[in-house]
Amino acid sequence: MDVLVCVKRVPAVGAEILLTADGTAVDTRHLGFTIGPHEECAVEEAVRIAERTGGAAGVLTVGAPETEEQLRYAMSMGADHAVRVDAPGADGDPQATAAAITGALRDLPPYDLVLFGAASADAGHAQVGVRVACALRRPVVGGVKGIELDDGCVRLRREVGDGVEVHEAPLPAVVTVLEGLNLPRYPTIKGRLRAKKAPIRVLPAAPAAGDLRLRRLRHRPEARAATIVLGRGADAAPAVVDVLTDLGMVRR
């Protein structure tokens, strides 16, 4: 079975997020980049499915040349091939991203399963996968935490408020996944070396614009009182239990 995973390059932010002077983006000058955890699980799943079925696992991203770093990371985890849809000025609008992916999927050899993260780690629009499914008229199941292959279809497990649902989708299908689907592997040295030299196919993006126009980013106003330090080490235990008692969490 051939599986494709769509991944997005996102900044790996620490405990503070700095914004650019014009306030329209995260200041990434001192940051590394990564793919989101949902997508990492999607790559892991694609590699496992390809291994099990003797198929191939591909990864695709829409973006500028530097996004190839994330494609190579996915290949170091075991993906067999990679595609970059060249969109140098892409601003991440979900309609435009979905159009670029849809266009590429029409040009690429067919995949049985296309996996997305349920939401990207930075923008979190939570819609690119469903948009692609709609454009391609493919069945889609979102927020999946378990994938089982059956004859010509996939069985997909998702968690809802008080229970678990299993959906069945005929192939080819689109699935958006959540972290927890599996425990992604760490790339091996051998994997890294292989990925370093692997070719990356570059496709032009279908020209598309979107209509969600970002004006500016802001920090959420935070109102927190100064921290009260209850003490150091084991000596702080009585003070901690006093607090728990005041909160009504341990009986007086």
Added chain:
Amino acid sequence: MMLAMVERDGDGALTAESAEVLATARGLAEQCGVPVGAVAVGDAGDLPDDLAKRGIATLHLLQHELLADGEPASVGEALAGLVTALRPAAVLAADGGRCTDAMAWAAAALDAPLATACTEIRPGDEWEVTRERSGGILLEDAVLAAPVRFCTLRPGGPSPSETAAAAEVTVHVVVPELGTSVPRARLVERTRRSSGMTLASAPVVVAGGRGVGSAEGYGVLEELAGLVGGVVGCSRVATNNGWRPHADQVGLTGTRISPDLYVACGISGATQHWVGCMNARAILAVNTDPEAPMVSRATWAVIGDVHAVLPAVVAEIRRRSEGG
């Protein structure tokens, strides 16, 4: 008009999130001088009475055999058809899961933008929204440049204002045309999980990160959680190391929680973790590093090793309960 997509729980009652969506839709409708219509899938049940109390006089009921499974392709297609017929100024729904998926399908079918995770919607010549990014640590102001504005709303918006009840609710039953030859996903099984305290509902969460050091190290967290009526949570480092199941993970890609007390043990407080616990009413941080972001954001902190502090706290609770 404003369209508000609403959902009902297993007992047929309007969900709390949907009640907020209705309140927001009503507020926007008043600003714009247009009516509100609710949209739901399935039978009317008690919904018309409930809507009347909330001052909503129109209900569109989408009915089709294929809609029962709630698959986003079917619900999205039906919603897109309704939007084409009614031309609302905006379509609102609760954020998350199936609702967002159906909204994304409908918006895609109509080549319209969708703003998810909105905290505020400002109508005008140009409609602007504020939405959460990176799990809510950042807010984004964006323009929705389209004649129909699809928005999903984060919970916790302004509480609904008092309103005059609607005298009568007009129910329009809509049977959408859904292509039967299109391949669709089907719901084949639904099981209830055992009820009980979950990470999301527990009043106290005792969470551990890298500082706990091993899977066995969580024993003392379990013990404390048991004594204070809470559950154990963890950071992504713990999940990735295989110390805890992902179901325990707090954060952007784990669970977002709002307990009365969050005890963060050996957790640094990276933004992706912080967005999962920032709505806790109080935070107690236990960390060897007094400069850790979790410490500076906490209500209370203890500077020290998890495995020195927690056993002492557990012993102190035991001592007092035995002595008392």
